[in-house]
Amino acid sequence: MEYNPIKKEEVSKMSVMPNLLDYEKAREDFRWEDISKELDELDDGCLNIAYEIIDRHAKTSLKDRVALYWEGDNGEGEEYSFSDLCRLTNRFANVLKNLGLNKGDRVFTYGDRIPEIYISLIAALKAGGVIGPLFSAFGPDAVKDRLGDCEARFLITTPKLARIVEKVVEDLPALEKVIIINRKNVAYELKEKEASYEDLMKNASDLFDIEKTDKEDYAIIHYTSGTTGKPKGVVHAHEAVVGHYATAKYVLDLHPDDIYWCTADPGWVTGTSYGIFGPWSNGISQVVYEGGFRASNWYKVIEKYKVTVWYSAPTAIRMLMKAGEGVVAKYDLKSLRYLCSVGEPLNPEAILWGNKAFGLPFHDNWWQTETGCIQIANYPIQDVRPGSMGRPFPGVTATILDENCEKELPPGKEGHLALKAGWPSMFRTFWNRQELYESKFQNGWYITGDRATMDADGYFWFVGRADDVINTAGHLVGPFEVESALMEHPAVAEAGVIGVPDSLAMEVVKAFVSLKDGYEPSDELRRDIKKFAKKKLHAVACPRKIDFLPGLPKTKSGKIMRRLLKARELGLPEGDTSTLEE
Ligand code: ATP
Ligand code: MG
Helix, strand or coil: CCCCEHHHCCCCCCCCCCCCCCCCHHHHCCHHHHHHHHHCHHHCCCCCHHHHHHHHHHHHHHHCCCCEECCCCCCCEEEHHHEEEHHHHHHHHHHHEEEEEEEEEEEEEEECCHHHHHHHHHHHCCCEEEEEECCCCCHHHHHHHHHHHCCCCEEEEEEHHHHHHHHHHCCCCCCCEEEECCCCCCCCCCCEEEEEEEHHHHHCCCCCCCCCCCCCCEEEEEECCCCCCCCCCCEEEEHHHHHHHHHHCCCCCCCEEEEEECCCCCCCHHHHHHHHHHHHHHCCEEECCCCCCCCCHHHHHHHHHHCCCCCCCEHHHHHHHHHCHHHHHHCCCCCCCEEECCCCCCCCCHHHHHHHHHCCEEEEEECCCCCCCCCCCCCCCCCECCEEEEEECCCCCCEECCCCCCCEECCCCCCCEEECCCCCCCCCCCCHHHHHHHCCCCCCCCEEEEEEEECCCCCEEEEEEEECCCEECCCCECCCHHHHHCCCCCEEEEEEEEEEEEEECEEEEEEEEEEECCCCCCHHHHHHHHHHHHHCHHHHHHCCEEEECCCCCEEEECCEEEEHHHHHHHCCCCCCCCEEEE
């Protein structure tokens, strides 16, 4: 499918000179060592993420800049400057040290997006802990699996979620302290192992000597989204901040006056890499919104805080599309100047819609929990080619490898997307699964598990996850292409495409679609969608069957779980569903 590029000159609001002005030159000149020099070091060459994102700004004229604009679920607002965060994280680092935290101990958070969760995570890094942020919508098994897997010693949570923790605390012998944040001061009786965040903070000192961590010391454990199987504990080192800093500067194009909003929760890697580390290592003000998705509430946040740079995800953009342009028109969103998206393939239709609704296209970028920071991106200085993930970040080498992951393929050929190993935020291991980690590398390449093509200009195009690609009548069909074509049909809100076994063709394409408001499933509509798809797609890629669903199964981070569609279709076990959005 061909879409016309959105010319950068046509993007009306590119009012700010981008940080990356010459892509080719940046690629030639780029050295990660130079980027590291833009950060500060602790004494003796030590590096600690917490220092880079907060304390170094608290020593400069940035100290009074608002680091965090917090918008609570009920419209309450709070502001924290870099020096406020420095002081509060010092306090909580003292709390953790006083409770006996040793360097390398795992400290988990399990709570909504409230300031104390952010403070706890940064404080734990200061104290030399390894942080594990959990999404508040997890159930007891998800909590038990993750804390148990890496033998967490400390957990910070809230009264509401402590009830869930209670159910599994007996199964977590390594867990020593559960610290309860009770910001609304609800009636709550502390149980064995529990302590009050507020009481501990009251008596702690404002001064703290940051733990002298090495750049290779482990800092973060993030469990993957679980889209293709059981979530893996991806481990990152303190050096990752070099990648967060550089990509927030050159891909998200953050400038000193920006008000930035990343909609992701810190329970997912986007919510830490770009909801904590990226913006704050650049000394930028950011908004954190506690509430969940609702188009009108999101636009209200943009309007209230005059958000300039907005980083979101395809699933959210598709929901905004579903809500329609009428809602957009009710709000003053002219502060927006730059939009980015990550997490799933961004359908061209969504880019075109964004351009119409906001006068700005979403800039897609690609990365994974394992890569720690953005690897392939669309930049403000380039035309947006709808459907493409863009070009590799200047310090990153990406390629397409053949079926055996041995040879690099020329432009236009589809294969395994691979990255030259060794960028700063590359994961250091999968927790407790070193063998699995090693299996991801071949001849110096990290094999991402995604399939893609590269065009003659070096733009990468996502085809699908290796697990999801459909083998039909001797052709490999990527679900993304089919889903994007279906989404262009006026009735289709979302589409998930899988391969189902077929005696002749090996597999045939089957699509599950959910409809926009105002459309009802019918045989006639099914026929119409099929006819529409035929006009857009190669014959083998056209869905042979289409089922209507009220909604598609998704991870809590919003990704379509094709493996579940497939398991349900074939009556197979569903596997790990700890990240399934209910
Ligand atoms: P799991 O590894 O547990 O199956 P996951 O791969 O969804 O879950 P993440 O690390 O959160 O976990 O997601 C990374 C994956 O998301 C990528 O490998 C890719 O498949 C998909 N992805 C992310 N951004 C994009 C994008 N811009 N275009 C296409 N796919 C993307
Ligand atoms: Mg993955």
